[in-house]
Amino acid sequence: MANIVIVGTQWGDEGKGKIVDLLAANADIVVRFQGGNNAGHTMVVKGEKIISHLVPSGILQGKTCLLGNGMVVDPEVLIGEMDYLAGKGIDVGPDKIKISDRAHLIMPYHKALDHAREKKKGDAKIGTTGRGIGPCYEDKAARSGIRFADLIAPDGFRRKVTTVMDEKNFILEKYLGADPLDPEDVIATYSRFAERLTPHVANVSVLIDEGIRAGRQVLFEGAQGTHLDIDHGTYPFVTSSNVVAGNVCSGAGVGPGQVTGVLGIVKAYTTRVGAGPFPSELFDAVGDRIQEKGAEFGATTGRRRRCGWLDTVILKNAVRLNGLTGMVITKLDILGGLDTLKICTGYAYKDQTITHFPADLDILADCRPIYESLPGWSEDISDIRSRDALPANARAYLDRIEALTGTPVDIISVGPGRSQTIVTRNPLKP
Secondary structure, three states, X not given: OOEEEEEEOOOOOOOHHHHHHHHHHHOOEEEXXXXXXXXXXXXXXXXXXXEEOXXXXXXXXXXXXXXXXOEEEOHHHHHHHHHXXXXXXXXXXXXXXXXXXXXXXXXXXXXXXXXXXXXXXXXXXXXXXXXXXXXXXXHHHOOOOOEHHHHOOHHHHHHHHHHHHHHXXXXXXXXXXXXXXXXXXXXXXXXXXXXXXXXXXXXXXXXXXXXXXXXXXXXXXXXXXXXXXXXXXXXXXXXXXXXXXXXXXXXXXXXXXXXXXXXXXXXXXXXXXXXXOOOOEOOOHHHHHHHHHOOOEOOOOOOEOEEEOEEHHHHHHHHHHHXXXXXXXXXXXXXXXXXXXXXXXXXXXXXXXXXXXXXXXXXXXXXXXXXXEXXXXXXXXXXXXXHHHOOXXXXXXXXXXXXXXXXXXXXXXXXXXXXXXXXXXXXXXX
């Protein structure tokens, strides 16, 4: 039996939601292992667009969906999302959705701190989504976080909230110039959340282990992308958790020997939301064309995505960091109609050629992309269902990506719909 990790290889928004939804048909359990509702996964099923921010995409396939201990969860958002999915006829009962008792709660003061800090920083702001993700992970590291195990124990929850909010209100009011929050209001609101969510709280690590021992296949669903990883990304323009595949072990509570493969999702070009360096970014009509044709707006924020050519410096970085066993190329159809395609194969920095992603953002800001040009194609490929049937230049583009990264392309997405997919190897099938 296979247990596969799905990760983004760029700066997020690679199309992981569609691929998890597709592969979930052959999985039994789907697990999120990091991040919060700063992620957005968009699926198109029978022409209808469905967006999830916390619940794993496998919920559309009726799979058991688990929110791991490595996540930070806003209970109000989770309940709203469950109601949204239920309204579409999707089963979101306690048998279908479980939340780790060790996952941390996003509290109202986390969101208040997020917004107040960004406002205070002005032009130097990070570009956070403002959803309290970073402050929640800060409290986790500072050992002052509040977990779901606390939420379902009312006396301990009240004590912890009251203690923590003394400090948070001092920072909000005295340092950031923001309004303080009332602890009693917070406790009352979260007590209502507890009534709704208590049946969903469980030891997710144990559930995964029991599933694997019973021969069930597990799909681990990552959020964001490798270069938003807090250790390996473009720090400080990163998310607040470890995004790379290795974090599935600590973020879901499984041993590394249980993982049988890692599939990296690669958009056929590169995009980025928010601030931070982006060597292959396009500022011309081609970039605008890709942005418009690809409908490149963040599923969570609605912000316009910056667009550029495929960058294999960051892609090879993702291959190494995640130990990719295969790749999925998404949005290949968006490149149709361009006479020439470019792939960034390295960076020019002063008199050097850099082929590994630098940690120093000042160096990265001075890097210029080194491009390799390939001929494009004009044909509409959205109805093609085999790699051999793709136009010769599209096949050559895929071949070159495989050669530059040393990693096979297992799946190719040629449109937003579930059926608009070319599968050459499904890692969850024998």
